[in-house]
Amino acid sequence: METPYDAVLMWFRRDLRVADNAALFHALKAARQVHCAFVFDTAILDGLPRQDRRVEFIRESAAELDEALRQAGGPGVGLIALQGDAAEEIPRLAAQLGVQAVFANHDDEPAALQRDLLVRDRLAAGGIALHTAKDQVVFEREEVLTQAGKPYSVFTPYSRAWLAKLDGFYLRAYPVERYAGRLAARPQALRRSVPALEDLGFEPTNLQALPIPTGASGGQALLESFTQRIDRYDTTRDLPGVKGPSYLGVHLRFGTVSIRRLAALAHARASSGAQTWLKELAWRDFYFQVLANFPQVGQGHSFKPEYDRIAWEEGPQAQALFAAWCEGRTGYPLVDAAMAQINQTGYMHNRLRMVVASFLCKDLGIDWRWGERYFAQKLNDYELASNNGGWQWASSSGCDAQPYFRIFNPVSQGERFDPDGAFTLRYLPQLAKLPKKALHAPWTARPVDLEAAGLVLGKDYPLPIVDHAQAREATLRRYAVVKG
Numbered sequence: 001m002e003t004p005y006d007a008v009l010m011w012f013r014r015d016l017r018v019a020d021n022a023a024l025f026h027a028l029k030a031a032r033q034v035h036c037a038f039v040f041d042t043a044i045l046d047g048l049p050r051q052d053r054r055v056e057f058i059r060e061s062a063a064e065l066d067e068a069l070r071q072a073g074g075p076g077v078g079l080i081a082l083q084g085d086a087a088e089e090i091p092r093l094a095a096q097l098g099v100q101a102v103f104a105n106h107d108d109e110p111a112a113l114q115r116d117l118l119v120r121d122r123l124a125a126g127g128i129a130l131h132t133a134k135d136q137v138v139f140e141r142e143e144v145l146t147q148a149g150k151p152y153s154v155f156t157p158y159s160r161a162w163l164a165k166l167d168g169f170y171l172r173a174y175p176v177e178r179y180a181g182r183l184a185a186r187p188q189a190l191r192r193s194v195p196a197l198e199d200l201g202f203e204p205t206n207l208q209a210l211p212i213p214t215g216a217s218g219g220q221a222l223l224e225s226f227t228q229r230i231d232r233y234d235t236t237r238d239l240p241g242v243k244g245p246s247y248l249g250v251h252l253r254f255g256t257v258s259i260r261r262l263a264a265l266a267h268a269r270a271s272s273g274a275q276t277w278l279k280e281l282a283w284r285d286f287y288f289q290v291l292a293n294f295p296q297v298g299q300g301h302s303f304k305p306e307y308d309r310i311a312w313e314e315g316p317q318a319q320a321l322f323a324a325w326c327e328g329r330t331g332y333p334l335v336d337a338a339m340a341q342i343n344q345t346g347y348m349h350n351r352l353r354m355v356v357a358s359f360l361c362k363d364l365g366i367d368w369r370w371g372e373r374y375f376a377q378k379l380n381d382y383e384l385a386s387n388n389g390g391w392q393w394a395s396s397s398g399c400d401a402q403p404y405f406r407i408f409n410p411v412s413q414g415e416r417f418d419p420d421g422a423f424t425l426r427y428l429p430q431l432a433k434l435p436k437k438a439l440h441a442p443w444t445a446r447p448v449d450l451e452a453a454g455l456v457l458g459k460d461y462p463l464p465i466v467d468h469a470q471a472r473e474a475t476l477r478r479y480a481v482v483k484g
Contacts, residue, residue: 005031007184009094011104012038012079013112015135015255016061017216018068020173022135027103028179030131035097035184036069037080038062039089040200043115053205053346053380054250056197057214060207061256063194064215069183072176076185081194087115091122097187101128105135105255108292109384110299136255137285138162138170138263141292144285151293152286153303155400159282171264210345212250212380219257222248227265233273240338240349241422246277247347249381252284287389290399297392298384300369306482307397312367321364324465325356326374331464333424333431333440334414335359340427346380351417357394358408363471365478368395396479404479407472414440430460 008031010024016038018024027034040058048055066079082089094102102123107116120130134140144161145151152158197204207214213221226246229236236244251257259281266278291298302308313321324330328339338352348356353375360371372391376382392398396406418424421439425432431439433453438445442461450457457463 003030003032005100007031007033007035007097007099008101008103009090009097009099010034010036011090011102012036012062012065013104013107013255014253015105016058016065017219017256017258018065018072018176019216020258020261021105021176021255022133022174023103023105023131025174025176025179026131026133027101028176028182030101030103032182033184034103034182035080035099035186036078037082037090037093038065038194039086040081040083040195041086042083043085043087043111045200045202048202049377050201051203051205053207053210053212054254054382055200055202056205056207057212057250057380058254059194059197059200059202060214061216061218061254064217066194068216072180073183073185076191077183078186078191079194080186080190081192083195083200087118087122090119091126091128094123094128095126099128101131103131103133106132106140107136108141108288110295136252136259137288138259138281139165139285139289141289144289151289153290153294153399155283155286158286158289159279162282162285163278166263166267171260171267173258173260173264206344210347211247212347214256216256219248219251222246222251223257223262223265229273230266230269230277231271231273234276235273237276238351238417239423240352241418241420241424241426245350249347253381253383284386286399287385290389291385294399297388297398302395302397303392303399304397307395309482310367310397310478311481312478313365318364318366321465322360322366322370324462325360325364325366325371328427329462329465330359330410331443331462332359332410332414332468333428333442333461334418335410336462337424337427342375342378344427346378348375348379349423351413353390354394355408355410355413357391359410361395362407362475363410363466363468365471365474368392368397405476407475409468411441411468428461430455 008027010027015021045055062079062081070078090102123130139162144158144165233244236242248257252259263278263281266274294303297303328336330336335356338348338356342348357371360366361368368391372387375387389398393402396402396404414424431442434442434445435449438449442457443463455461
């Protein structure tokens with residue numbers, strides 16, 4: 001029977017779009033009437049600063065989703081937007097609406113799983129079912145396993161298996177529009193607009209001034225732009241001064257684009273650029289399945305338990321070094337420019353994420369968890385799986401991580417990937433008059449060049465807070481404890 005339910009509730013979470021939404025499709029197919037809701041979850045929002053680009057992005061995207069539902073379903077249809085603890089609001093709303101089931105898409109972050117268990121129990125007490133679906137990744141949980149039936153912990157064999165399994169079945173779009181006539185009109189008492197940012201208790205950020213379009217329309221615009229350069233992705237992706245990435249991270253995070261659509265686009269193109277980008281999507285799935293199958297990594301533990309024995313720097317000196325890193329005062333231009341980028345925009349180029357993470361762990365000797373928490377506060381596209389995976393990769397403690405003795409040199413990284421300073425000088429204009437050969441190591445400039453550039457090191461730009469060569473030797477000794 002195609003419609004076993006009279007009425008159900010679609011609970012939007014990190015999937016703020018109508019098109020190709022798995023849970024919405026299943027809800028529409030299973031019921032004669034589908035109500036739609038989104039909760040501005042105070043269990044999450046209460047812990048955030050009052051200025052947070054992500055909250056503003058979500059609010060703007062939810063408002064667009066409200067309009068998209070209205071366009072799809074007609075007068076009276078729209079998003080029921082609530083504010084409160086989602087674990088309480090969803091069961092209460094389901095009972096108020098008299099639905100027989102709630103539909104939502106999976107969220108495998110530990111806190112989300114606990115919330116969903118609580119919601120499931122509360123719904124069940126009222127005789128209401130909870131159905132969830134896969135939507136935020138191509139392959140999840142235990143869909144891609146080794147021949148021994150175990151989760152992968154190394155990316156290369158995982159990616160081979162991932163690509164081998166990829167076909168039209170897994171990339172098909174869910175035809176939500178086929179059943180859009182089943183979207184239910186909201187009860188009169190719930191026909192309210194999506195709350196304004198101020199009503200949520202937050203203040204506007206600089207989001208509108210940044211090139212970060214919101215909602216499904218914003219994701220579509222970025223995708224159309226990236227489609228024009230995807231075939232060059234393999235040659236441009238490591239250059240922070242070049243428009244190479246897709247910039248779709250925040251849209252993937254909040255589901256304003258469909259991962260299936262992105263993977264299908266890349267899969268259909270034979271270019272090396274498209275195939276390189278497809279593997280980046282596989283990396284994302286890889287980290288999601290790591291979190292799902294090895295949940296300890298999301299609870300502050302190293303994937304490799306022995307790495308929890310590393311003696312990281314602590315005390316006031318470590319705090320001072322960490323503050324310099326956070327504020328972009330390390331004296332290494334590529335690191336400082338990258339930190340200025342994340343602080344000012346909430347975005348950081350992927351190559352630079354690796355550079356600054358390596359610098360924190362292996363130049364400053366500071367616990368990767370400090371950096372993980374800082375990125376969690378700052379990144380527009382923050383999600384636990386990828387952020388944790390990236391930090392554990394950089395610190396050599398995670399799945400398929402770089403060897404502990406591979407330590408990024410922040411000077412040579414700048415010289416290789418930003419040789420003309422196109423990126424660095426965008427954030428450190430005080431270095432503009434330095435000779436290019438000294439741009440990424442200002443302390444090597446001749447006094448005459450510093451004078452000509454109007455630059456006083458220690459005043460206009462900091463001296464290095466650590467000697468890279470000496471730090472490298474200290475790191476090798478630090479890691480030797482766990483290696484033997």
